[in-house]
Amino acid sequence: MGSFVGIDVSKDRLDVHVLPQGEAFVVERSGAGLVALVERLKPFAPELVAVEATGGFETTVAAAIAGAALPLAIINPAQIRHYAQALGKRAKSDPIDAEVIARFAADIKPEPRILPDDVSRHLAELVARRRQIIEMMQAERQRELRTTNKRLKRSIARVIAALERELAETDSELDDCVRGSPLWRAKEDLLASVPGVGKQTARVLIAELPELGTLNRKQIASLVGLAPYVRQSGRWKGKSAIGGGRKSVRSALFVAAMVASRHNRVLKPFYDRLLSRGKPKVLALIAIARKLLTILNAILRDQTPWQTVVSPA
Secondary structure, eight states: OOOEEEEEEOSSEEEEEEETTTEEEEEESSHHHHHHHHHHHGGGOOSEEEEEOOTTTHHHHHHHHHHTTOOEEEEOHHHHHHHHHHHTOOOTTSOOOHHHHHHHHHHHOOOOOOOOOHHHHHHHHHHHHHHHHHHHHHHHHHHHHHOOOHHHHHHHHHHHHHHHHHHHHHHHHHHHHHHTOHHHHHHHHHHTTSTTOOHHHHHHHHHHOTTTTTSOHHHHHHHHTOSOEEEEETTEEEEEEOOOSOHHHHHHHHHHHHHHHHHOTTHHHHHHHHHHTTOOHHHHHHHHHHHHHHHHHHHHHHTOOGGGOSSOO
16 A cells, blocks of 8 residues: 655645654745655655645645645545544544544545646636735725725725726736637636626636536535535534535635526526525525536536536536
């Protein structure tokens, strides 16, 4: 059996654990630290190196590992946490350590993923930057509503105007990026063929969910964090909930679900039926988002636009 490596990534350091050898070490999350990490890992000839996704801190680590031709898997934090809870090792608020990540890799053996190329990463960065600009604009508009000081209002207006210019430039660059790639253009057209899914939602999915169309409905829902799970302990059984996954993708799908629940000829009746059965609006929207994700997954898998989709698998 080969070696399995778990890496716990934080802002300044990397905690590493190798199984079955049981070797553990720490390196800095810096250029020198990444070189040292690769040199330490190569003699183990690992079967898999598992890195927990940590809000972007894992990107340079993953690039260094993949660049050294070591098999890499970026793991959904929710999957690791559920695995740790099943082992009885961690409470909800405790950090997950590198040994647990290594054990997850050895037991579950997630499929290694190839990092996207430079152009794909550029698209993902543009999509993320667009989201950041919109969040800053929303924050400034909230401040504008709260202040009565005229000078401060003028200052806020200037900042909003500057952010609007940045947003326009980012959208223009996104247009050039997507339209310059026949593959992305075809994907965007397929995804945007679904009523409720706009151009920006399609671009978030292309950039931040490259697995769309390659997994089954349960796998893709779990990856995004839309697969319900039940909190249970002994005889106590709690309510089903969703969580983990890719928050930015989930947020984009919720926006699309709100539009689809009003205008999509398939999803609107489904949404209305859920409400008529007494489902709260939030739960009904989650169901719409999950069904929408299933439809989009089938569309990319089959390369079939919305007009010819009857019953998505």
